[in-house]
Amino acid sequence: MNNKFWSGFAGGLTGGVLIFAIIFAVYTSAVEEKFEGLENAAAGAQSTEASGLLADEEFQEKIEKLESLIDAYYIEEVSDEELKEGIYDGLLYSLEDPYSCYYTQEEYEELMISSSGVYCGIGATVQQSITTGIITIVKPFVDCPAYNAGLLQGDIVYKVDGVEVTGRDLTEVIGYMKGEEGTTVTIEVIRDGETDPISLVVERARVEVPTVEYRMLEDQIGYIYIMEFDEITEEQFREAIDDLEKQGMEGLIIDVRDNPGGLYSSVCNMLDRLLPEGLIVYTEDKYGRREEKRSTAEESFDKPMAVLINGSSASASEIFAGALQDYQLATIVGTQSYGKGIVQSLFPLYDDSAIKLTVSRYYTPNGVCIHGTGITPDIEIDLDNAAKKLVVIPEDQDTQLQKAIEAVKEKLK
Numbered sequence: 001m002n003n004k005f006w007s008g009f010a011g012g013l014t015g016g017v018l019i020f021a022i023i024f025a026v027y028t029s030a031v032e033e034k035f036e037g038l039e040n041a042a043a044g045a046q047s048t049e050a051s052g053l054l055a056d057e058e059f060q061e062k063i064e065k066l067e068s069l070i071d072a073y074y075i076e077e078v079s080d081e082e083l084k085e086g087i088y089d090g091l092l093y094s095l096e097d098p099y100s101c102y103y104t105q106e107e108y109e110e111l112m113i114s115s116s117g118v119y120c121g122i123g124a125t126v127q128q129s130i131t132t133g134i135i136t137i138v139k140p141f142v143d144c145p146a147y148n149a150g151l152l153q154g155d156i157v158y159k160v161d162g163v164e165v166t167g168r169d170l171t172e173v174i175g176y177m178k179g180e181e182g183t184t185v186t187i188e189v190i191r192d193g194e195t196d197p198i199s200l201v202v203e204r205a206r207v208e209v210p211t212v213e214y215r216m217l218e219d220q221i222g223y224i225y226i227m228e229f230d231e232i233t234e235e236q237f238r239e240a241i242d243d244l245e246k247q248g249m250e251g252l253i254i255d256v257r258d259n260p261g262g263l264y265s266s267v268c269n270m271l272d273r274l275l276p277e278g279l280i281v282y283t284e285d286k287y288g289r290r291e292e293k294r295s296t297a298e299e300s301f302d303k304p305m306a307v308l309i310n311g312s313s314a315s316a317s318e319i320f321a322g323a324l325q326d327y328q329l330a331t332i333v334g335t336q337s338y339g340k341g342i343v344q345s346l347f348p349l350y351d352d353s354a355i356k357l358t359v360s361r362y363y364t365p366n367g368v369c370i371h372g373t374g375i376t377p378d379i380e381i382d383l384d385n386a387a388k389k390l391v392v393i394p395e396d397q398d399t400q401l402q403k404a405i406e407a408v409k410e411k412l413k
Contacts, residue, residue, distance in 0.1 A: 063087075088353075097358050098130050099344050105352040107171060120181050122146040123207045125258070126157065126170070127312070133167030137189070138312065139258055140391055141207070149202040153391055155189035158197050162186070179204050192389070212236035214244060217395075221408050222249040229262025229316040234269045241273065241301075251304040251408035253401070254320075257334060261315030264343065268293040271323050274301040278327070281319050283343055283360040291360075304411030305330035306404035309375060314338035321375045322364035331407040332377045334400050341371030379403055 053059050067083065085104060092102045103111060123144025128135045137155040140146035157165055160176040177185050183204050188197045211233040214224040222244035226233065244252070271280050277297040284290050307321045307330045318337050324330035343360045363369050381403045387393050395401060 092355060099342065100357045101355070103354045103356070108348070108352060108354045111346075111354075120206050121178055121204055122149075122151075122185065122187075122202045123205070124151060125260070127260075128170045135165055135170065135173060142392060144207050145202045145205050147391060149187075149200045150198075151187070151189065151200060151202070152191065152389065154389055155191050155198075157187060158190050159188040160185060181206050210236060212240055214240035216244060216247050216249065217253070217405065219405075219409060219412075220248050220250040221405060222247075222252045223255065223401075224252065225255040226259055226317075226320075228259050229266040229270070229320075231263060231266065233262065234266045237270050238273060249303065251306075251412055252301070253306045253308065253404045253408060254330070255308040255401070256313050256317040256320055257308050257310040257400070258312040259314070259317040260312070261317055261340070264293075264316065264319075267316040267319050271320060272296060273299050274305075274329065275323060275327055276300045279365045280323050281362055281364065283362045285360040301329070304408045306407045307332050308400055308404055309334040309337045309377060310400075311335055311338060311374075313375075315340040318370055318375050319362065319364070322368070322370060325375065325378070326365040326368075331379060331404070331411075332375060333379045333381065333404040333407060334377050335380060335382050336376060337370070337374035339370055339372050339374035341369045379407060 070078065070083070085102075088102045092100050124140040124146040125138040126135055127138050135157040137146070137151055137153060137157065139153055140151045157173070159165065160173060163176060165173045165176070177187070179185060181204055184201050185204065186199060186201050188199045190197050211227045211230050212224060213227075214222065217223050222241075224237065224240050224244075226237065241252075268280050272295040275295040277295055280293045280295050282290055282292040305324065307324055309317065309321050309332060313321065313334075314337065318340065321330075321332050321337065325332050341362050342358050343362055344356050345359045346354055346356050348354045361369050361371060381400055383393070383399055384397075387397050387399070390397075393401075
C-alpha cells in the first residue's frame, strides 16, 4: 500500500491550512504521485446490497423532493450529473475532515498526471487557510513563470482572471491557473505594505522541478534541501549524500522547511539510509491495527547532523525530523512544525473517480503522535521579518541555517 501523507501546512494562519504544493497546474503535493490506494478495500465497499443511506426510504424520498424543487424553481440550468457530483462531494464534506474529499474523473486524472515529475503551470507552491479560505503564495520557484512575473512569498491570491478566489476550493482555483504552455493568466494579489491589489500577468510554461537540491558549505558541512517527498526524491537524496561524501563531507544539514510532505514510502526509505536498525514510524487505524516501518542494518549515517524545520513543515517532513530527533542523531533547528500526524489513502472507484480518506494516525519511534502539536525544535529560532519575504534568502541572512551550522560545528569539536 502506497499511502500518501496529504500535507497540512501552517504558514502562520490561525486554525491551520490546507496545502497543495503545486505548479499551478496538475501538481498537487504533494499532489503529487502514483497511488496504489486500497483497490481491494474500495472494491469491497462497492456492495450491491442496499445498506445505510441506500436503505433509508426517507432519505430517498427527500432527495427526490429536493431534485423536483430544483427542477421546478431553480433559475439556472443544472444537469443530473452536476447534482450527483454535488451529492458525492457533500457526503465527504459531512466528515468535517479537511483532508478527506471526492475527486471527479477529471480531477483524479489530473492528480495522477502529477507522477510524471513534469508540470505545466506558473511554478509556485500555495497554501489555503482552512478557517479563512485565504490562498497564499508559499514559494515561487526561481526562474519559473511566477518568479519571473514578480509574485512573492506571502502574496495573498485575490483574483485569478478576474474571479475572486478566497473561500473557493483550492483544486478549483488551481483549475483557473492551469492551462497550455504559452498562454497567460492574470493574478491579482494583496501584498503586505501595498494599499491596492497588484495585478500580474503570468505566462504558463513547462516546469521541471527537482525535489532535492544540495551543495557543500564551508568547513565541509553538506547541505541538502528537500522540497517534498516524491517518488523520485529517494534517488535524488541518495545521490546527494553520495556526492557530498565524495567531496569529503564531515557534517550534514537537511532542510525540510516549507516541505508539505509526500509519500510515506519515500520518507521511510530515506530514513533507512540514515538510521541504524530499528523502528522508523508506525501507524494505527480505527481498529487499533498497527503497521510498522523499520530500518535495516545495511546503511546508516554516523556524521553530525541538523534538520531545519518551520511551521510549514508537515506530515512526511515531521516523520523525517521526528525519527532523527527520537534517535538523537540530529539537532532539530527552527520553529514548531505544523502537526499533521494523520495518513490519507486514495480509493479509486469503478467509474474512474476516487475518494481520499483519512485512514490512520502515525507515531514517531518513541510513540508520540504529533497531530495538532508538531515537532518541537531542539533549538528554537525564527527568521527575521525581512528574510521571510525573500524568495531566496542569502546564506548570511538565514539565521536558522546559521544556527544549524553552529550546532553541527559544535558536534565536530
